[in-house]
Amino acid sequence: MALPMRSVITGSGIALPQHLVTNDRLARIMDTSDEWIRTRSGIEQRYFAGPGLGSAELGSMAAEAAIRDAGLKPEDIDVVIFATMTPDHVLPGNGPLLQKRIGLRNVPTFDIRQQCSGFLYGLDLGDSLIKSGKFERVLLVGAETHSGFMPWDQGWRVVLGLSDDEPDEAEKSWNTQSRDRTVLFGDAAGAVVVERREQGAAGLLRTRLYSDGGVADALTMRGASFKQRPFVTKEQIAAGETIPVMNGREVFKTAVTLMPQAVRDVCADEGVTIEELDLVLVHQANLRIIEGVQKQLGLPAGKVPHNIERYGNTTAATLPLLFHECRQNGLAGPGALIAFTALGSGLHWGAALYRM
Ligand code: UT7
Numbered sequence: 001m002a003l004p005m006r007s008v009i010t011g012s013g014i015a016l017p018q019h020l021v022t023n024d025r026l027a028r029i030m031d032t033s034d035e036w037i038r039t040r041s042g043i044e045q046r047y048f049a050g051p052g053l054g055s056a057e058l059g060s061m062a063a064e065a066a067i068r069d070a071g072l073k074p075e076d077i078d079v080v081i082f083a084t085m086t087p088d089h090v091l092p093g094n095g096p097l098l099q100k101r102i103g104l105r106n107v108p109t110f111d112i113r114q115q116c117s118g119f120l121y122g123l124d125l126g127d128s129l130i131k132s133g134k135f136e137r138v139l140l141v142g143a144e145t146h147s148g149f150m151p152w153d154q155g156w157r158v159v160l161g162l163s164d165d166e167p168d169e170a171e172k173s174w175n176t177q178s179r180d181r182t183v184l185f186g187d188a189a190g191a192v193v194v195e196r197r198e199q200g201a202a203g204l205l206r207t208r209l210y211s212d213g214g215v216a217d218a219l220t221m222r223g224a225s226f227k228q229r230p231f232v233t234k235e236q237i238a239a240g241e242t243i244p245v246m247n248g249r250e251v252f253k254t255a256v257t258l259m260p261q262a263v264r265d266v267c268a269d270e271g272v273t274i275e276e277l278d279l280v281l282v283h284q285a286n287l288r289i290i291e292g293v294q295k296q297l298g299l300p301a302g303k304v305p306h307n308i309e310r311y312g313n314t315t316a317a318t319l320p321l322l323f324h325e326c327r328q329n330g331l332a333g334p335g336a337l338i339a340f341t342a343l344g345s346g347l348h349w350g351a352a353l354y355r356m
Pocket of ligand 1: 033040179181183247248345
């Protein structure tokens with residue numbers, strides 16, 4: 001029997017900004033500690049972009065690496081999908097900025113915003129675009145510069161290692177107000193090239209995507225809204241409302257329930273068992289969530305790799321970054337059966353099943 005046409009990842013690439021920031025550095029500008037951050041989240045360090053470096057540029061670097069890895073040139077790409085919740089501008093999106101930066105033809109670009117699930121949604125969209133017959137080569141990018149959310153003032157110089165003079169108590173106290181979120185995120189980019197292959201067992205097998213706007217408040221940014229006039233006020237900036245808010249416990253509980261279920265769903269759809277999975281690549285928001293998903297699925301720890309300790313939560317960049325590392329270190333070798341899963345603001349969540 002002839003095998004169906006498949007969407008195959010033929011190249012991957014990543015990019016990191018230059019500033020490696022340890023937990024101890026953050027502890028110099030707010031009331032937090034390496035011990036709290038490690039114990040509660042598993043994070044040991046993250047990378048931050050300095051001013052002037054945005055997610056479009058970071059995403060472009062990852063995209064160029066992925067295109068090279070696929071043995072292609074920018075002019076070979078037919079369509080771009082750019083997933084980010086931290087674009088350079090509200091408008092235009094990062095797609096055309098990347099297109100100009102890396103010298104793509106005038107191909108269409110889609111900007112998507114499913115936050116931590118951006119890569120999963122992008123993979124599904126790319127697969128649909130390929131299977132529609134309209135496109136053969138999709139560039140899918142996930143990139144974030146969360147550092148733009150950080151409300152620090154003098155603290156930035158300390159965080160970036162430009163000064164050892166800690167901020168005054170007033171700033172430390174202000175920085176502490178958002179510590180439950182600011183210590184969790186990092187900046188990064190990951191990209192993959194997805195190509196149509198007429199035959200072969202490798203490729204995307206199944207996806208399951210879900211959204212639930214009923215819990216949109218669990219992880220949202222209240223300030224900067226086109227519902228109000230003007231779209232951001234001085235009072236909102238002063239109240240810290242331009243920093244996302246999160247009901248951490250609620251999101252945590254939801255994540256450890258819905259991600260394993262989504263993985264079970266895609267496996268059932270494909271008629272494979274959980275035991276047959278070689279790898280489960282889980283969105284890296286918290287090491288305790290990743291371990292929770294692993295235990296719920298009854299898998300050994302080695303099948304659920306993590307890199308959150310080195311990067312923090314990098315939202316849409318997380319899954320392509322982890323996937324790239326697993327290709328590099330041989331965990332995602334030829335024939336490996338991989339489930340991707342993510343959950344984040346929206347809520348959006350889901351899973352994808354992929355054969356290397
Ligand atoms: O990618 C999007 C999806 N996001 C997630 O999946 C995140 C899900 N949630 C989580 O990962 C966890 O809920 C957090 C890591 C955000 C928080 O962990 P937690 O164990 O739920 O802590 P908590 O929010 O209950 O806070 C415990 C204590 C509080 O102090 P009190 O009230 O017990 O005195 C916080 O004020 O820890 C305090 N705290 C901190 N202390 C030191 C909060 N943030 C910090 C901090 N440093 N950075």
